[in-house]
Amino acid sequence: MTQDFRSAAPPAAEPLQDAPPSVVWSDAQLLLLALQVDPVGLGGVWLRAGHGPVREAWLAQLARAMGQRPLVKVPHHIDTERLLGGTDLTHTLQTGKLQWQEGVLAQAHGGIATLAMAERLSPATVAQMLYTLDRGRIRQHHGEADCRFGIVALDESGEDEPGLAPALADRLGVWLSLDTVSRCDSLNTLELLSADELARTQSELHKVQAQDQDVGALCQAALALGIDSLRAPLLALQVARVHAALHQRHTLAQEDLALAARWVLAPRATVVPQPVQEPPPEESDSQPPPPEAPPPDQAQDNESPAPPPPEEQGASEQAEMPTDQELVEMLLAAAAAALPPHLLDRLLLQRQSPQKGVRAAHSGSSGQAQKHTMRGRPLSPRAGKPHAGARLHLLATLRAAAPKQTLRRKPQGMQTPARNRISLWPEDFHIQRFEQRSPSCLIFAIDASGSAALERLAEAKGAVEILLQQSYARRDSVCVLAFRGAKAEVLLPPTRSLVRAKRALAGLPGGGGTPLAMALQLGLEQAMQVQRAGMTPSLVVLSDGRANIDLAGMGGRAQAGADALALAQRWALSPWAALWIDTAPKPEPLAQALARSMGAHYLPMPHVQAQRMAAAMQTLRGA
Amino acid sequence: MALTFPFAAIVGQEEMTLAIQVVAVDPSIGGVLVLGDRGTGKSTAVRALADLLPPIQVVQGCPYGCDPAAKNPCAHCQAARAASGKKLPTLERPVPVVDLPLGATEDRVVGALDLEKALTQGVKEFAPGLLAQANRGFLYIDEVNLLEDHLVDLLIDVAASGENLVEREGLSVRHPARFVLVGSGNPEEGELRPQLLDRFGLSVEVRTPQDLALRVQVIKRRDAFERDPAGFRAEWEAANQKLRKNILKARSALERLEVGDDLLHLCAALCQKLGTDGLRAELTLLRTTRAMAALRGAKKVTLAHLREIAPMVLRHRLRRNPLDDTGSSVRVQRAMDEVLGGDGSKPAHAVAAPQPGAARG
Numbered sequence: 001m002t003q004d005f006r007s008a009a010p011p012a013a014e015p016l017q018d019a020p021p022s023v024v025w026s027d028a029q030l031l032l033l034a035l036q037v038d039p040v041g042l043g044g045v046w047l048r049a050g051h052g053p054v055r056e057a058w059l060a061q062l063a064r065a066m067g068q069r070p071l072v073k074v075p076h077h078i079d080t081e082r083l084l085g086g087t088d089l090t091h092t093l094q095t096g097k098l099q100w101q102e103g104v105l106a107q108a109h110g111g112i113a114t115l116a117m118a119e120r121l122s123p124a125t126v127a128q129m130l131y132t133l134d135r136g137r138i139r140q141h142h143g144e145a146d147c148r149f150g151i152v153a154l155d156e157s158g159e160d161e162p163g164l165a166p167a168l169a170d171r172l173g174v175w176l177s178l179d180t181v182s183r184c185d186s187l188n189t190l191e192l193l194s195a196d197e198l199a200r201t202q203s204e205l206h207k208v209q210a211q212d213q214d215v216g217a218l219c220q221a222a223l224a225l226g227i228d229s230l231r232a233p234l235l236a237l238q239v240a241r242v243h244a245a246l247h248q249r250h251t252l253a254q255e256d257l258a259l260a261a262r263w264v265l266a267p268r269a270t271v272v273p274q275p276v277q278e279p280p281p282e283e284s285d286s287q288p289p290p291p292e293a294p295p296p297d298q299a300q301d302n303e304s305p306a307p308p309p310p311e312e313q314g315a316s317e318q319a320e321m322p323t324d325q326e327l328v329e330m331l332l333a334a335a336a337a338a339l340p341p342h343l344l345d346r347l348l349l350q351r352q353s354p355q356k357g358v359r360a361a362h363s364g365s366s367g368q369a370q371k372h373t374m375r376g377r378p379l380s381p382r383a384g385k386p387h388a389g390a391r392l393h394l395l396a397t398l399r400a401a402a403p404k405q406t407l408r409r410k411p412q413g414m415q416t417p418a419r420n421r422i423s424l425w426p427e428d429f430h431i432q433r434f435e436q437r438s439p440s441c442l443i444f445a446i447d448a449s450g451s452a453a454l455e456r457l458a459e460a461k462g463a464v465e466i467l468l469q470q471s472y473a474r475r476d477s478v479c480v481l482a483f484r485g486a487k488a489e490v491l492l493p494p495t496r497s498l499v500r501a502k503r504a505l506a507g508l509p510g511g512g513g514t515p516l517a518m519a520l521q522l523g524l525e526q527a528m529q530v531q532r533a534g535m536t537p538s539l540v541v542l543s544d545g546r547a548n549i550d551l552a553g554m555g556g557r558a559q560a561g562a563d564a565l566a567l568a569q570r571w572a573l574s575p576w577a578a579l580w581i582d583t584a585p586k587p588e589p590l591a592q593a594l595a596r597s598m599g600a601h602y603l604p605m606p607h608v609q610a611q612r613m614a615a616a617m618q619t620l621r622g623a
Numbered sequence: 624m625a626l627t628f629p630f631a632a633i634v635g636q637e638e639m640t641l642a643i644q645v646v647a648v649d650p651s652i653g654g655v656l657v658l659g660d661r662g663t664g665k666s667t668a669v670r671a672l673a674d675l676l677p678p679i680q681v682v683q684g685c686p687y688g689c690d691p692a693a694k695n696p697c698a699h700c701q702a703a704r705a706a707s708g709k710k711l712p713t714l715e716r717p718v719p720v721v722d723l724p725l726g727a728t729e730d731r732v733v734g735a736l737d738l739e740k741a742l743t744q745g746v747k748e749f750a751p752g753l754l755a756q757a758n759r760g761f762l763y764i765d766e767v768n769l770l771e772d773h774l775v776d777l778l779i780d781v782a783a784s785g786e787n788l789v790e791r792e793g794l795s796v797r798h799p800a801r802f803v804l805v806g807s808g809n810p811e812e813g814e815l816r817p818q819l820l821d822r823f824g825l826s827v828e829v830r831t832p833q834d835l836a837l838r839v840q841v842i843k844r845r846d847a848f849e850r851d852p853a854g855f856r857a858e859w860e861a862a863n864q865k866l867r868k869n870i871l872k873a874r875s876a877l878e879r880l881e882v883g884d885d886l887l888h889l890c891a892a893l894c895q896k897l898g899t900d901g902l903r904a905e906l907t908l909l910r911t912t913r914a915m916a917a918l919r920g921a922k923k924v925t926l927a928h929l930r931e932i933a934p935m936v937l938r939h940r941l942r943r944n945p946l947d948d949t950g951s952s953v954r955v956q957r958a959m960d961e962v963l964g965g966d967g968s969k970p971a972h973a974v975a976a977p978q979p980g981a982a983r984g
Contacts, residue, residue, distance in 0.1 A: 041849075080726055080728065087738060098738060098739040122726070123725055123726075123766075123769055124725050124726025124771075125726060126725075127724045127725030127726050127765070127766060127769075128724050128725070128726045130765075131722060131724040131765070134666060134670075135670075135722075166661060167661060167766070170661045170662055210846070212839070212843070215839050215842050215843055215846070216835070216839050218842070219835055219838040219839045219842055220835055222838075223833070223835060223838065228660050228661075228662065228663075228830075228831040229660065229661050229662025229663075229831065230662045230663065230664070230831060230838065230841050230842065230845070231661075231662040232662070233838070233842050234842050234845055234846060234849075237842065237846060398738075399735075399736050399738065402736070402738060496814065497810070497814060498814065499810075499814075
């Protein structure tokens with residue numbers, strides 16, 4: 001089944017998520033061939049897949065595909081020295097000479113670096129890696145060496161988690177999700193290229209020429225899909241080239257470009273391509289996105305014969321050259337069929353709070369992950385003996401001992417240590433110190449229901465703004481939840497960007513019931529997530545406490561009140577502080593009772609003034 | 624040395640390339656802060672910066688790359704001068720453009736005990752860090768808004784004093800660290816501390832070009848570069864050379880150019896209007912306008928130059944009301960219209976760079 005499977009690439013316009021998972025798997029198989037041919041040029045793969053036999057099967061094949069070329073694993077907690085190279089302490093200690101140890105990235109040169117749990121990589125690690133990737137060089141013991149590699153980022157993050165660092169994802173060519181593939185699909189494997197085939201394909205790759213038309217079509221498709229980054233069309237071009245080389249073509253055929261659109265462009269789309277759609281507001285200075293799907297009559301106006309329908313694209317080599325417009329249209333069809341299923345939802349959300357593309361939904365991640373590294377920010381090591389609670393700082397200890405080695409080696413009436421040992425004396429010991437300041441994240445749960453809050457929503461927003469300003473000054477993160485009608489939702493995931501918080505708030509509409517219990521539940525969930533990210537959450541509820549929608553989303557004050565109370569009590573069990581700002585015109589007993597059972601500080605809105613608020617926040621943090 | 628994308632081959636992004644050239648003409652303006660989306664060529668432009676700069680003379684063997692003519696050289700050069708009693712041998716080398724990656728350790732940035740020397744020879748010696756490498760050159764921080772606080776503190780201090788003072792591990796070293804700070808980042812991912820913002824002379828905002836032809840050109844050039852870096856660089860060498868010459872010419876013109884009192888008044892009025900703190904904004908405005916005029920080969924500094932450059936200088940210096948949604952570019956434009964009067968006179972040499980403020984609405 002090998003050869004024909006390879007040549008019969010999946011039809012360009014096959015919808016990905018509706019297609020049987022076997023198509024996804026065959027895509028993944030084809031990707032292995034592409035990686036085998038050009039592991040470096042493709043940038044890499046963002047592989048979204050849970051840990052399991054499917055992913056293992058793919059990785060095992062990847063290892064076979066790489067053959068003699070390096071395939072190194074990078075654990076998510078790797079330190080800079082191991083990543084980029086540095087002193088090999090063990091060896092240095094043994095020999096008494098400075099020994100340089102090559103970093104894993106240097107070892108990956110010419111091959112692939114696999115990032116396990118890539119979503120948990122610290123921004124520092126990501127930055128170091130991208131720095132090397134962008135420059136294609138790495139520091140060696142003396143001087144520099146070439147270091148070019150592809151990245152396979154294994155991402156196991158769930159829907160609600162921040163996922164891969166955007167800067168990293170941007171540089172990875174192919175974004176692929178294996179989540180729908182089942183075990184039995186994965187048993188079908190594709191035979192990899194033999195050594196001869198590989199050598200031939202690689203020499204073909206150098207001969208593949210991209211026409212201006214091809215580049216133009218990819219750029220236009222990217223533009224129509226709302227992809228801002230210019231890396232995307234560049235990477236797509238390389239994918240198309242590799243695919244062409246696999247088919248021994250020297251020019252790019254439609255199916256090469258279609259595959260590139262499907263693999264590279266579609267997953268990055270931020271706009272559903274529609275001819276009538278208004279261009280996003282920030283593009284107002286340029287011409288509207290190209291009309292990617294002209295009406296049929298217009299297509300017929302073109303001199304060339306009617307374009308081959310997408311299903312027949314396998315035979316496109318014989319077909320006449322398509323016009324630019326048709327090419328773009330075909331690419332968009334291929335990409336549109338593979339658009340991520342949640343794109344529409346995300347775009348709808350985005351419309352409520354006018355801001356840029358889907359990136360906004362993701363971009364909190366980097367800031368959040370950064371907090372993660374700030375936990376226990378290391379201070380400079382200090383001389384002292386290691387004991388419980390203070391770890392030995394090996395490097396600092398060695399540094400302290402190093403200058404004295406020559407002295408200590410000289411006979412001073414005492415036994416001379418062996419020449420190849422380092423003599424450590426008690427005075428050399430240094431211990432590690434951390435500053436224990438876990439950054440905090442304020443979670444705002446804002447009641448936007450119709451009941452009492454509607455008239456006071458503006459005031460509530462004002463109150464939140466005061467708080468935002470304070471948290472800005474303190475470099476806290478904020479996270480905004482809103483609840484109204486039958487649901488509570490995360491308006492803004494934890495971020496340090498005040499501008500975004502402000503925007504999210506401004507776009508918040510009012511009206512509907514008061515699903516207080518849902519809000520508290522969401523707040524609790526969010527708090528747990530924030531804590532996992534290494535921050536200390538605190539909750540600020542702005543509500544009058546008059547719940548009338550229960551957890552199940554049904555109306556009814558009694559049940560709604562009971563549910564809210566139950567969740568308030570659950571919050572009380574958590575270690576985190578809370579503040580309740582009562583938005584009712586005059587202090588509302590219901591809100592007071594809820595705040596009490598939550599163990600929250602209670603502040604009626606009429607008294608909300610900057611100063612009091614500041615004091616309340618102070619106690620909140622102190623708690 | 625890794626091959627970088629040639630500066631002259633950068634397509635579009637006029638505001639960013641202009642800002643970088645202006646700083647190359649007069650480094651005393653301070654650094655450039657480039658804010659914008661991913662994949663817009665921010666890092667490419669900054670790393671290509673070395674193309675623009677003529678090589679510098681350094682004292683041979685000096686770890687900090689001291690200027691042979693420096694009045695107060697580093698300790699190393701002082702000792703060498705005292706020992707030899709005559710002129711030190713010099714060396715020509717490119718202006719350093721040093722990358723400071725986000726995760727860099729303090730040791731790596733500031734410098735630390737030279738472990739190798741200590742281990743092998745038992746000598747206590749200072750191994751210079753990135754700050755030393757960047758002396759007399761540029762220090763580039765990608766994603767500067769995500770830089771850890773303790774590194775930011777450190778940079779703010781060194782950038783202000785031009786000197787790196789190391790007191791650690793029994794070492795006490797003081798060495799020159801004068802560099803131009805260049806930062807880039809995506810503002811949606813986090814904000815910059817005002818103190819650090821202030822250290823940047825100019826700030827520019829970049830966007831992905833929405834013009835198809837421009838995009839295609841970017842992709843084609845980049846692709847050509849990736850396929851044959853050396854060949855592509857050779858192809859653009861002449862254009863790079865031209866840019867470099869232009870900058871050299873502008874540098875020598877800098878001293879001759881006088882800024883009239885009327886323009887100084889306008890600068891002051893503009894800053895006053897916008898309520899920028901301190902005199903730094905005015906000083907930078909003055910220097911930048913002059914560098915701009917020099918770059919354009921003008922005989923005189925004119926209002927048009929001021930108008931063209933003012934948004935870059937002032938945009939990030941407005942007193943922050945973090946909850947005011949009005950874009951800072953708009954606020955600067957408004958003040959400019961008010962103080963400089965209407966938008967009547969177009970810049971005299973508007974060919975190369977469109978008026979930055981006007982395009983933003």
